[in-house]
Amino acid sequence: MSVKLLFFAGSTREASLNKRLAKAAATQAKELGAEITFLDLKDFAMPLYCGDLEKEQGVPEPAKKLADILSVQDGVFIASPEYNSSFSPLLKNTLDWVSRIRSDTTPPRTPWHNKIYAVGSTSMGAMGGIRVIQSMVGLLTNGYQVHVIPNTVAVPKGNDVLGADGTIESPQVEAMLLGAMKALHDTAKLHAAG
Numbered sequence: 001m002s003v004k005l006l007f008f009a010g011s012t013r014e015a016s017l018n019k020r021l022a023k024a025a026a027t028q029a030k031e032l033g034a035e036i037t038f039l040d041l042k043d044f045a046m047p048l049y050c051g052d053l054e055k056e057q058g059v060p061e062p063a064k065k066l067a068d069i070l071s072v073q074d075g076v077f078i079a080s081p082e083y084n085s086s087f088s089p090l091l092k093n094t095l096d097w098v099s100r101i102r103s104d105t106t107p108p109r110t111p112w113h114n115k116i117y118a119v120g121s122t123s124m125g126a127m128g129g130i131r132v133i134q135s136m137v138g139l140l141t142n143g144y145q146v147h148v149i150p151n152t153v154a155v156p157k158g159n160d161v162l163g164a165d166g167t168i169e170s171p172q173v174e175a176m177l178l179g180a181m182k183a184l185h186d187t188a189k190l191h192a193a194g
């Protein structure tokens, strides 16, 4: 059976470079035989998390919809913009709302659990979001207690390297991303097999 992998970026910007990176990763994973789902967080708009809002209205429908999509995945690739060395508020808000959906097991599990993760970032700068990678790995492993593969992907000058349709203009970036996608695919496959 194919491994199911989800791809999204922590940016809703129409011309988002991180959406391009997520698309490029999805294209490679599909070629590796994965069943891929690419989503745009602009289709999952959520209010900024507030405990009072949650108490009054519960978890927003888009978070529940995202949790349903997550529930059938074996692995997830997230491309995050680097904002002042950290992840975007959109990404954190999305992760947080979805984490408010809990199983009734002991300990309670969020929809993020039981999957393998890979992370990447790109920007127009020379560092390519390298600093947000560390923040992302820390966030996912410590905050959400999930497994992140060690092959992380930072793409400098993403505007020169990544096409809108998921193409990659640099053989080095292509090889780096493919290494990460192989690791995500194979690790998620092993994990799913139990």
Ligand SMILES: Cc1cc2nc3c(=O)[nH]c(=O)nc-3n(C[C@H](O)[C@H](O)[C@H](O)COP(=O)(O)O)c2cc1C
Pocket: 009, 011, 012, 013, 015, 016, 017, 018, 019, 081, 082, 083, 084, 085, 086, 122, 123, 124, 125, 127, 128, 129
């Ligand atoms: C508030 C803010 C802070 C930023 N901080 C950084 C930064 O620390 N490092 C960096 O490389 N780019 C930084 N940038 C530039 C973004 O990485 C760049 O706009 C990127 O293209 C955003 O991701 P997107 O194209 O996926 O929307 C920042 C942009 C904004 C708006």
